[in-house]
Amino acid sequence: MSLSFHIGFNGQCKEAFEFYAEYLNGTIGTMLEFKDSPVAASVTPEWQHKIVHANIVIEQVELAGGDVNPEQYQKPQGFNILLGVKSESKVKSLFEKFAIGGEVVLPPQKTFFSPCYAIVVDRFGVPWKFSCGK
Structure with missing residues (x-):
């Protein structure tokens, strides 16, 4: 499978x-x-x-x-692609690249579950979450 x-x-x-x-x-x-x-x-x-x-x-x-044909296209919704990386600097670097022409939902920041976490919808309409481990 x-x-x-x-x-x-x-x-x-x-x-x-x-x-x-x-x-x-x-x-x-x-x-x-x-x-x-x-x-x-x-x-x-x-x-x-x-x-x-x-x-x-x-x-x-x-x-x-x-x-997808333009008349059938729908912006992705209801999910995010969660990408775990090894460092805060990698989260910030990816966030900067993916935010260009996209939509910032949550800039990189510390959360209770990650030292650095961010959410962005890239310029292609794809929602991403970036996180790094402790």
Whole structure:
């Protein structure tokens, strides 16, 4: 059995996965455009270079995603991706990168359960929580 997460993007899947690969040391596996898939005929010419399916592995966890037609896209809600890192400086560094063009929910701070904890919705609409252990 395997468990992964699949996120629908509003036409920004490739950009998001390249961002995650850079800042989370992820390895992109698949990056399949609509034009190269069996469903190519079902999308507009402008959408041919958007991503029908992609996956990235970050610390042995797979994140999958794809671009959703604009009329069907819904901003992710009801969950956060929780990323545990080793240091306060890493929480702050990731938070700074992910907050650019995004929405700050909770800036990095000490909590009763973490020396440094932060919440941000990145510019791709994906909600993240960053935390470090004691």
